[in-house]
Amino acid sequence: MVTTWKKKAKKGKLPSKRAAAATTANKARYVSSKMGKTRALEAKASLRGYVPATKWLNAAVLQEMLSEHRMVYVKPNAGMCGDGVIRVEKALPENGASLRYTFQSGVRKKSFATFEGMYTALRKVIGKRRYLVQKGIQLLKYKGNRFDLRVMVQMTPAAKWETTGVIGRVAHPSKIVTNYHDGGKLKSVDTLLRRYMTANDRKLYVKRLEQLGRKAAKAVEARYKGVKEIGVDIAVDYEMKPWILEVNTSPDPYIFRKLKDKRVYAKIKRYAKAYGRL
Known part of the structure; x- marks a missing residue:
């Protein structure tokens, strides 16, 4: 005789149906299509001007x-x-x-x-x-190497979108991508923008990026229900305009451990645990 789900759950072999359903509902959705996410951003008039053709x-x-x-x-x-x-x-x-x-x-x-x-x-x-x-966007450079910015945006336990971290990624001298796992180096935004802005302007610019990240998260969620975190890759051109290159719905949270302010990663980790990512 086949043991039912309910009997297995009582024996501790399986979670109850209610617990399993809750786990599934809480799991963050992954979206692979770059074009789909781009179209989600373009659907919002307030974001359209930040998305390269x-x-x-x-x-x-x-x-x-x-x-x-x-x-x-x-x-x-x-x-x-x-x-x-x-x-x-x-x-x-x-x-x-x-x-x-x-x-x-x-x-x-x-x-x-x-x-x-x-x-x-x-x-x-x-x-x-x-x-x-x-x-293509001509990226700003740090010590001769191109860099872009990763903006981490997460769904809070209170079901609100919050930008929890911003970090810079400097490309390997011989490569065209800035990814940390492809030879890139991680730097604070303050370090990367110091050459281009005053301290006060840098603070205001980061706030602008945080707001842009929240708008991007809401746009992606409107098209793809269940998304609970995004990593927004932002290029900054020589007129200091931010461009949203792409959005990742399964961003690497661990890169934020490289920041001096350990509270940033602590919050990212706490939110990620709340929706079942970590």
Whole structure:
């Protein structure tokens, strides 16, 4: 005779149906589609201006966006930690030189005399994965290396969105991505922005980022119910405008342990435990 769920639960072999349902309901939702999350942001008028132009990749779209922006990033629709991200550029002719195209994946950079040659090689790198193409943002630099910012936003135990941490990620000198797990270094926002802003302006800017993070969280939740945490990757250009590059619904909380203020990670951990992440 098959033992019922109720009997197993009484024997301590399984949680009760009520407890299991509560655990499932409390579990944070993961959303893999970068395009889906981008469209969620674009659906909010207050966020639309912070999202770089993003389209599905094909030859015509890539050629059009390179003509308009000169530099773009090609990304897999589903992927984490900067995996599969490629930087593509259209170089302007100088001193009679011919037009050329380049793309960099990892530390390897390749050059091509024609768009057709570049795109053929790009497709071989991409394979069958579905990719999107995004307007490239010229990132601010720290000691010669590009950096972006990660904004952590979480659902509190009181079911309110709160920005719980902001940290900077500096790219490895030879790479195009800033991810810590791909050779990047973690720095405080204050350290990275010191060259560009006064102390008071830095404080105000962080508050702006925190507000942007909360708006992004609400936008993603409106489309994907059950999301309880997001990591917002923000690029800052040389006019100090923040751009939302993408949103991660399973952000790494442990990078915040690198901050001197240990209260930041303590709160992140406490909230994550409340919704069953840690």
